[in-house]
Amino acid sequence: MNKPWKVIVVLIGIFAAGGVTGGFVTLRFFKNKILNRPVPEEWAPRHLKRLAERLELTPDQQEQIRPIVRRNMEQLNRVRNQSMTETQATVEGMQREISEKLTAEQRLKFEQMNRELREAREAREKAEKARRAAERATAEKNGEKEQGAEKPPGK
Structure with missing residues (x-):
């Protein structure tokens, strides 16, 4: 009687590990896809x-x-x-309408929540701009090296 439960627990563990692994792989894939999307x-x-x-x-x-x-x-x-x-x-x-329905305490929490989300978004945008600027600088630097290498001497 004890053995079927062990098998079930092991199978659930394997299933959960697969789900967690798949979740991390998916998250990493989409994070890279989002971070590498071109700016206008x-x-x-x-x-x-x-x-x-x-x-x-x-x-x-x-x-x-x-x-x-x-x-x-x-x-x-x-x-x-x-x-x-x-x-x-x-x-x-929407936030104004929601805020009108909240108590004073809830409104403070709601404002804090929105502030945190806004700050996180701004930090992501700032980091993204810095990353892209660094990539552009590297690409320009590499492009100059490549162009210099393509030019025959004396031309």
Whole structure:
């Protein structure tokens, strides 16, 4: 009678370990995916690069397409910013409505909770900007080295 319970406990342990491992792998994957997403300033150059590589665009075609991509990516960024502004207004409205339904003590906790979330978001954004600036500096530095290596001496 004691052995079936041991088997069940072991199987539950294995199942739980698999779930935890899968959760961490998924979290790591999506965290990297989110942290490495391009910022709006990188949209146009990345898109043009992808088009140039996959479609094998000539330099002339790239020059003709560049302003089209840039103009439309700027429009996408404006739409994105407008949407973010509207989203922020909606969230703030929701928070005001919720706050009206809370007791004074709950309101203080709610304000503290919102402050912590805002500070965490701002810290993530600041760290992300610093990371991207460092990556750009490294890429520019490496790009200069590569360009220097490609140039024949005396030219």
